[in-house]
Amino acid sequence: MNDLKQDREPLQLSLKGLSNFCELEESLTLIRTHKLYHKVITTNAFKRLNGVSFLGAIDYLPCFKSLPKPQRTRSDHSLNVAALAQMIAIKRSYSSELTHHLVIAGLLHDIGHPPLSHSVEPYLKEKFGFGHHEMGEMILDGQVSLGKDLNHLLNKNIDIAFIKSLIDGKASKVDGGDLFSSKINLDTIDGIIRSYSYLNPRSQAFSTASVAIASFISDDANKFEVLDDFWNLKHNIYDYLITSGDGLLADVLSQNSIREGKSTLTTYDLFKRENSWHQKFSHVFSSIYSLSNKSKNTLLSPEKPLSYTKRKYYIDSKESEINKRYLYTKNKQYLQ
Incomplete structure (x- = not known):
C-alpha cells in the first residue's frame, strides 16, 4: 500500500483496547460499532x-427453507470476512491504516452481487456483458445511484484504488493482499464453512478463525491438519451442495425462468434486493420452491443433458507452500 493518497481526511479510527489475540466475535463487535465501519x-x-441470498437459487430449495435467513445473506458473509481480516491484520501487527483498508475490503468484496447471486450470473453476462465483479466497481466508483453515498464516504477516508486491488487479488502480500488472493483466502474460508452449515446446521467442527490462523499466521507443521481438512471440505461442498443435482437445477431454473419470463430484466433490477424480484419475477422463485422429481424430468433427459463444470479439489502432501499444496481441476460434465 505504497501509493495511498496523502490528502484525504484523517481516518480517526482506533484499535485501542483490542487485544492482539482478539477472537472473531470481538472483531465483529468492533466492526459493527466502530464509527467508520458502521458508516x-x-x-x-x-x-x-441484507436482501441478497448467499447461495442464490440454492437458498430457495425446499430443503433449506427452514434455515435461519440472516446467516444466509451476502451481508453476514461480508461482515465475517471483514472480521477475519481485522483479526489477521492485528496478529500480523499491521499499521492501523492498512488494517482499516483490509477490513473495508472485506466488507465490500461482494458489494456487486445481484439478487440470486452466482445462480443468475451466467445469464447476466449473456444479456448485459458483465457480472458481479463489474457491478461492484460501478458501485464503488459511484457510477450508479446505489453507490453514491458509499463512494462519497470512501473518497473522504480511504484509497478506493487500493481497495479494488485487494478485492481483485492484485495487491502484494506485504500489503495483506494474500488475505484475498491465497488459495485458502478469507472469502473462501467463510464461504465454504458457511455453506457447510446448510448441510449440517448444528456442526461446530470447523472454525473460520482457526482456518484463517492456520493459513496466514501459524508456522507450525500441524497447521496442515487443519488446512487439509478444510480443503477436503471444500471438495465435498462442491460435490454435495453447489454442483449437486438439485443445486445445478436450481441455478438452471432461475436462469431459464428469467430468460423466458414475461417481465424483462433491466440493469436497474440488478442493483435491487431479492424481495423486489419476488414481485417482478415471482415465477422464478415458485419454480425453485416446487422443484420435484417431475420438474427434474422436464429439465433433464438423455437428449437434453445439463452441462456443468465439475471441480475436484486435491492435495499435494509433498508441498508445504499453500498455493502449491492445495490444487484443483475443472472438467466439463453432464447431469442426466
Missing part, C-alpha cells in the same frame, strides 16, 4: 446485501 455498513449499497 460503511449503513450505506445503501451494503444494506442491500
